[in-house]
Amino acid sequence: xxxxxxxxxxxxxxxxxxxxxxxxxxxxxxxxxxxxxxxxxxxxxxxxxxxxxxxxxxxxxxxxxxxxxxxxxxxxxxxxxxxxxxxxxxxxxxxxxxxxxxxxxxxxxxxxxxxxxxxxxxxxxxxxxxxxxxxxxxxxxxxxxxxxxxxxxxxxxxxxxxxxxxxxxxxxxxxxxxxxxxxxxxxxxxxxxxxxxxxxxxxxxxxxxxxxxxxxxxxxxxxxxxxxxxxxxxxxxxxxxxxxxxxxxxxxxxxxxxxxxxxxxxxxxxxxxx
Numbered sequence: 001x002x003x004x005x006x007x008x009x010x011x012x013x014x015x016x017x018x019x020x021x022x023x024x025x026x027x028x029x030x031x032x033x034x035x036x037x038x039x040x041x042x043x044x045x046x047x048x049x050x051x052x053x054x055x056x057x058x059x060x061x062x063x064x065x066x067x068x069x070x071x072x073x074x075x076x077x078x079x080x081x082x083x084x085x086x087x088x089x090x091x092x093x094x095x096x097x098x099x100x101x102x103x104x105x106x107x108x109x110x111x112x113x114x115x116x117x118x119x120x121x122x123x124x125x126x127x128x129x130x131x132x133x134x135x136x137x138x139x140x141x142x143x144x145x146x147x148x149x150x151x152x153x154x155x156x157x158x159x160x161x162x163x164x165x166x167x168x169x170x171x172x173x174x175x176x177x178x179x180x181x182x183x184x185x186x187x188x189x190x191x192x193x194x195x196x197x198x199x200x201x202x203x204x205x206x207x208x209x210x211x212x213x214x215x216x217x218x219x220x221x222x223x224x225x226x227x228x229x230x231x232x233x234x235x236x237x238x239x240x241x242x243x244x245x246x247x248x249x250x251x252x253x254x255x256x257x258x259x260x261x262x263x264x265x266x267x268x269x270x271x272x273x274x
Contacts, residue, residue, distance in 0.1 A: 014256040015218075024218035025249035027242065031077060034070055035213040037206030043197045044071060047172055051079065051139055055194040056160060056167035059145075059183065060174045062199030065242030068174040071199070072141045075172070079139055086131055086138045093142035093173070095152035102155045105140060121158055128159065128168045138169040146175035150185035160192050201239025204231070210241065211248060225251075225263040232265060236272045247271060 015023060024033070036044055043060060050058045062068045069091070076089040088108030095101035102120040103113050111127050114120040131138050142148075162168045173179065183190045202210065208230060215224055225233070225248075233251070237243040250271040251263040260267060 011256065018224075018252075018255065018261065019220040019222060020215075021219035023249075023252070024214040024220070025245050025252055027245060027249065029070060029073060031074070032217055033214050034074055035210040036071075036074075037202055037209060039200050039202060039206060040067055040071065043199055044074065046195060046197055047071070047075060048078075050172065050194060051075075051137065051170045054137065054166040054170060056170060057156065057189070057192050058170075058172045058195050058197065059179060059193055060172060060197045060199065061177055061179055062174075063176060063240070065240045066199040066201070067241050068199060069143055072143050072172070072174050075139075076141055082137075084136050086136055087141070088139070089141040089143070091143045092147065093145045093152075093175075094147035095155075096149060098151050098154045101148065101152035105155065108140075109138070121155070124155075125158070125162075128162065132162070132164060132166075132168045140169055140171045142171065142173045142175075144175060145173035146177075146179035146182060148182060150182055153183065153186040153189045156192075157186065157189050160189075202241055202244070203239065204234050207234050207237070207239060207241075207244050211244065214245075214248075223262065226265060229263050229265045229268045232268045232272070233263075236268075 012022075015021070026033075047058060047060065049055070060068060060071070072089060076087060079085050079087045086109060088105065090104055090108055095104065099117045099120065102117060102124060106113060106120060106124050109127065111123050114123055128138060156171060159169050159171070160167065180196070183193065211225065211230070215221070233247050234244065237247055247268070248263075251267050254260065254267050254271055255263065
């Protein structure tokens with residue numbers, strides 16, 4: 001334990017030498033470091049529109065590392081404090097059956113579990129109807145939704161069979177490209193999809209703004225990465241946010257070990273040569 005603490009103290013001291021109060025390139029989710037560039041902000045705004053206008057079902061796709069989970073958590077954080085909203089976030093929607101989906105969604109919304117799918121759905125539907133009557137909005141965020149089995153979609157089908165003038169539940173499913181194929185197995189549910197959104201790779205400009213934003217949050221406003229070095233780093237990342245952050249983290253670690261002060265072309269070549 002003492003050795004670990006000393007290592008952490010050493011690292012913080014070295015970061016301070018670089019004008020940083022903390023590590024700006026941690027891969028763990030920290031809402032303070034969430035940067036929504038123009039590409040991702042557009043998707044975020046459309047997702048908010050689905051919720052506020054009660055549009056029902058939305059599919060948001062993106063490859064690994066593109067920021068789907070960060071976007072889902074941001075939506076959860078924003079709406080969890082709304083007094084007229086009941087919201088749940090299921091971080092891994094790997095539903096193995098319709099019953100599994102009904103139970104997990106119910107538990108996340110504070111509904112007791114039942115022994116049969118029929119009773120579970122009846123409990124869930126009663127909660128939905130009561131919520132709608134009280135003019136509340138139900139938001140269900142499903143992350144990694146490409147992992148669910150097609151049978152689980154029957155739960156969504158039943159949720160959207162309510163005959164009201166607006167959707168009772170707003171379901172936003174986040175997943176990799178394969179998620180679309182899962183929804184296509186159920187024509188009734190697939191036809192209910194209001195909008196299909198895709199998170200694209202960041203442009204060079206957006207990637208740079210994301211890195212500068214993280215550096216400012218961590219306490220540094222002076223230049224930290226040479227232009228040529230960042231262009232090479234961006235090229236290797238292919239615009240994937242998680243990969244950009246990972247490469248920046250490797251380059252920063254290299255500086256800490258070598259007494260460097262800025263990330264230059266040689267540093268980026270070193271951390272990307274493998």
